[in-house]
Amino acid sequence: MNASDPLPPARPAATVIVARDAGGEFEILFLKRSEVGAFAGLWVFPGGRVDDADPGHDELSRAAAAAVREAAEEVAVRVHPDSLITLSHWTPPAIAPKRYTTWFFVAPWTGDEVQIDQHEIVDARWVRPADAIAEGLPMAPPTHVTLVTLAEAGSFDGLTQLIGQRGVERFVTxxxxxxxxxxxxxxxxxxxxxxxxxxxxxxxxxxxxxxxxxxxxxxxx
Structure with missing residues (x-):
């Protein structure tokens, strides 16, 4: 591809922040990707590309289906579709070599044991959002910004209220x-x-x- 050629369109993707109660606050499920492949070595939330087979009547509903599917595939955690709360939507800059427009969702943990494959995902932990930031864990900017929002909310109820105040935020970088x-x-x-x-x-x-x-x-x- 020449520099003057138009970039391919960004592909839709979805990620889900699985949250559980932690004494009035909440913890989120954080995953470390392997040193090979996309987002190598970074800490992420469960998620991935929206597949053609993901059901839905529009982009948002198909992204929600993808978020549910990815949580099951990556960590064996069931997420109830009706429990998903839409948090934000991210569009990367046109200069990004791989471009995904990503919907971020939040959902309460259903109690399933977290299981990882030790290949694409090499570690998983429950962590308070503020602690993940303070530890300086390597992560992509959308993940960092999302953690700041989660830390600001303080609790799951607080997060629901914050989303109600701000609405679904759109980040076009x-x-x-x-x-x-x-x-x-x-x-x-x-x-x-x-x-x-x-x-x-x-x-x-x-x-x-x-x-x-x-x-x-x-x-x-």
Missing amino acids: VPAQHDGALVLLWENDSGYESGDPTRPGARHRMVMREGLPHRYERTEQ
């Missing part, structure tokens, strides 16, 4: 460079429309520097 850092801009950031991260004002971005923890910034003005 605009990448920029500033002061040696990669800056990912999202809607409501003052630099989002222009792609200029130096513009003063509200912040909704992630700053990524080599060798340093990612920094998520979200302010109103």
Whole structure:
């Protein structure tokens, strides 16, 4: 493919955050992918591509079906379709070599024992969202931002209320460079429309520097 050729369309995908009660707070099921393949070595939520065979009448319902299927395939955990709460939708920048537009869902744990294959998934653990961030576990930006939202909510009920206030958030990523850092801009950031991260004002971005923890910034003005 030449640089001037149009990029192939992004493929739909889905991921599900399985949450369980932890003394008034909640823990989420976090998985570590193997060092080979997509998202190598990163911590992720159960999920994957939407298959043609996933049932549904529209993109969202097919993504929900994919989330249920992936939880069963990756960790042997049943997720009830009616329990899924839609959290967000992510669109990567056009420069990404592999592009997936991903729906993020949240669902309560049904009590099934977590089982992993030790090939694609090499570790699984229950962890509080704030602890996963504090430990500096390697993860992709959408996972990091999602953990911040979960930590802010504090509990499953709090998360439901937060989603009610914000609605289903859509993250269409605009990448920029500033002061040696990669800056990912999202809607409501003052630099989002222009792609200029130096513009003063509200912040909704992630700053990524080599060798340093990612920094998520979200302010109103």
